Amino acid sequence: MLLIGSHVSFTSKEQLVGSVKEAISYGANSFMFYTGAPQNTKRCKIDYDLTVEARNILYENNIELKNIIVHAPYIINLANNEKKESYLFAINFLKEEIKRVGMLGIEKLVLHPGSYVNLDLDTGIDNVINALNEVITPNQNVKICIETMAGKGSEICFDIKHIKRIINGVKHSEKLGVCLDTCHLNDAGYDMSKFDEFLDEFDKLIGIDKIKCVHVNDSKNSIGSHKDRHENIGYGTIGFDALINVIYNKRLCDVPKILETPYVSFNDKQRVLPPYKFEIDMIKNKKFNKDLYEDIRKYYERLK
């Protein structure tokens, strides 16, 4: 079965209930959210009653907890330890985040491995390994899924060999998984039109069973650009057919596919609307919608 969803919001007031409802409004059977703002580490307490309510809604809509993903905030950087307090803060934040994710009953936490900044690549990788060895406990239910990165600035893990090294260095590596991001892979230099070749290479090095999530995004930039700017499905340099082949790849049929494509703006950015309902439709129909932006605008116009 196709497991498809998108990034959705998570507010302190509605928590998982709000996230599930948003996902359902897009026709999704999977989704991903940040437990607070992605760019900061302010987090609310997980509310037990809201979590129970959300689980009922999930159950009624045949959405399985194992297909829901949490994304860790992208400001936590485990690759750099120049400022000891920040490095320790990141480690402690991640420990707390794993607890929150566990309280929600969710099993997958996606993590950007970080940037080495003024250090070097090897030190950056070692810092991530040391941090994860500090963070991971053998009895946690949550898997940390390291995301493939575009290699913007000093980001690590733009090469799957870096991820392999992290997995090799972490003691409880059974608690690690990998999240593929098609935009990042493209920008890192992997050709998404030859996805099966990529999967063969990944399988040989790491093992396909480690892939726990796929971020499906088109890219605004050319292959190998190291930029990381996401584009709507079929409107970028990867293209609709290549992305459909990723989404429907038989070797990844049990892995949730999550859209992180940009919101669409209208009237000089006065209105910004989510594209996900329409992108999910395109994906389900396997047919490119050249009127995507117009359809989004009309739909939300009618809802007003």
Ligand code: FE
């Ligand atoms: Fe990410």
Ligand code: FE
């Ligand atoms: Fe991503």
Ligand code: ZN
């Ligand atoms: Zn990205």
